[in-house]
Amino acid sequence: xxxxxxxxxxxVLKTGxxxxxxxxxxMNHEYMSWYRQDPGMGLRLIHYSVGAGITDQGEVPxxxxxxxxxxxxxxxxxxxxxxxQTSVYFCASSAGLRETQYFGxxxxxxxx
Amino acid sequence: xAKTTQPNSMESNEEEPVHLPCNHSxxxxxDYIHWYRQLPSQGPEYVIHGLxxxxxxxxxxxxxxxxxxxxxxxxxxxxxxxxxxYYCILNTGTASKLTFGTGTRLQVTL
Numbered sequence: 001x002x003x004x005x006x007x008x009x010x011x012v013l014k015t016g017x018x019x020x021x022x023x024x025x026x027m028n029h030e031y032m033s034w035y036r037q038d039p040g041m042g043l044r045l046i047h048y049s050v051g052a053g054i055t056d057q058g059e060v061p062x063x064x065x066x067x068x069x070x071x072x073x074x075x076x077x078x079x080x081x082x083x084x085q086t087s088v089y090f091c092a093s094s095a096g097l098r099e100t101q102y103f104g105x106x107x108x109x110x111x112x
Numbered sequence: 113x114a115k116t117t118q119p120n121s122m123e124s125n126e127e128e129p130v131h132l133p134c135n136h137s138x139x140x141x142x143d144y145i146h147w148y149r150q151l152p153s154q155g156p157e158y159v160i161h162g163l164x165x166x167x168x169x170x171x172x173x174x175x176x177x178x179x180x181x182x183x184x185x186x187x188x189x190x191x192x193x194x195x196x197x198y199y200c201i202l203n204t205g206t207a208s209k210l211t212f213g214t215g216t217r218l219q220v221t222l
Contacts, residue, residue: 004155033210042199043156043212059211090155097205098144103155 002026006091006104013081013111021076021107023091031094032074033101036060036087043090049074050097081111116200121217124190132185132216134200139180144203147174147185148212149196156199156212159185195220 007022025032033048035058045058049068063085065077074093078085088108092101117135124130136145144163148156160167160174162183167174173186187194199215 035212040214042214045210048210092155097210098203100146100158100161101148101156101210103157106153106155 004091004093004102004104006089006107008107009105010108011110013078013109015082015111017081018077018079019081021078021089021091021109023074023076023104024072025074025091025093025102026072027093027095027102028071029093029095029102030071031097031099032068033058033092034064034066034074034076035090035092036085037090037106038087046076046089078109081109083111085109086111116202116213118198118200118213118216120214121219123219123221124187126191126220126222127189130187130190130194130218130220132187132198132200132218133182134184135182136200136202137181139202140204142205144205145174145176145180145183146201146203147172148199148201149194150199150215151193151196159198161203190218190220192220192222194218 004025030051034046035043037043044060047066049055055066088106090106091104094101146161147159150156160172162174175184197215197217199212
């Protein structure tokens with residue numbers, strides 16, 4: 001049972017490049033979410049999904065797109081990376097909105 | 113929004129109990145109190161949660177005030193491995209409201 005996995009672990013991008021951060025969970029959880037954590041800060045919610053085919057915006061959605069075609073996967077896309085998107089990105093899943101969230105190990109993104 | 117207030121940092125000696133406070137004066141009747149912790153260079157991990165009654169598990173205890181406007185996470189015997197940032201959050205059942213503040217950084221010394 002792998003839990004929540006994220007790839008890549010670390011990525012360097014140039015301004016304007018695009019990329020997709022992958023997130024997968026094997027717990028059959030309906031709820032999945034993406035957070036970003038800037039140095040010395042707490043986590044801020046980017047996008048979330050309450051089930052396959054359903055996504056919505058969190059606190060800081062600008063510059064990011066998501067989709068949820070399967071229960072297992074919830075990729076986060078950066079269409080045109082900016083230095084302000086340099087951060088650590090965490091994916092999380094839970095069985096329901098009031099249930100325990102399980103977090104992945106994170107992806108460290110550096111945008112030059 | 114359901115907000116929580118925590119001290120920025122706390123220190124403890126190893127093997128001693130630690131009481132981490134959290135204020136949530138705007139809590140509503142159906143909000144659950146969740147605690148997570150984040151070890152260095154890792155994602156947050158669940159510690160404990162409760163609604164009204166005090167809760168115990170293998171990691172910690174959660175003491176909830178009678179008016180629910182505050183709670184305390186209790187680590188009974190702190191170890192060096194408990195050094196982390198501890199987050200107290202209110203789970204309102206609304207996906208967009210799940211927010212993590214800056215938490216309390218716990219330092220544990222020998």
